[in-house]
Amino acid sequence: GQNIDQPTEMTATEGAIVQINCTYQTSGFNGLFWYQQHAGEAPTFLSYNVLDGLEEKGRFSSFLSRSKGYSYLLLKELQMKDSASYLCAVMDSNYQLIWGAGTKLIIKP
């Protein structure tokens, strides 16, 4: 079956760095997405990785290793507004998105 695993909840301190991991087993691979979702709102797009390596976009970076079925989202200089759920999603061979359950990130002052 298809499976996306990511931690349920993480806590970090304002100004610090946090890494949210995502492992996946899917039938085929056509890219991995990270979305941010604040409570009661729709998800917003953060990143898309289809090749191995690190993609940096401001305070957020996303890494992919296709051979290991692994990705992480790195958030630097954490701000209180970064408190949200972070969803990992993989596009399979049928171009369908398989969603992880999301990681709730709690930022403390």
Place this chain on the structure above:
Amino acid sequence: GAVVSQHPSRVICKSGTSVKIECRSLDFQATTMFWYRQFPKQSLMLMATSNEGSKATYEQGVEKDKFLINHASLTLSTLTVTSAHPEDSSFYICSAKRTGDTGELFFGEGSRLTVL
């Protein structure tokens, strides 16, 4: 940027009535749109995939006669919750994939349905 508008954002209805939620891609054409529901503190659950001009593909366990999906144009998909019951109360979100794009989804703002 690509904008998806969802309407209404909040709706309260009586048990047994039907509610229609619209999802519009404002500045792009979307051959494919997706409908999700999300219960509090849970992740998105895909309900159905809607392709313009054809019948929607429903996920296992989703009643197609209860959740009617129509995708009559490249910019509009609608979800109708028929004979709504309190257990249908949820956050319904649509997303659209721009025609020709490989994967990025653009999400609507979501619609919170409360059935009394």
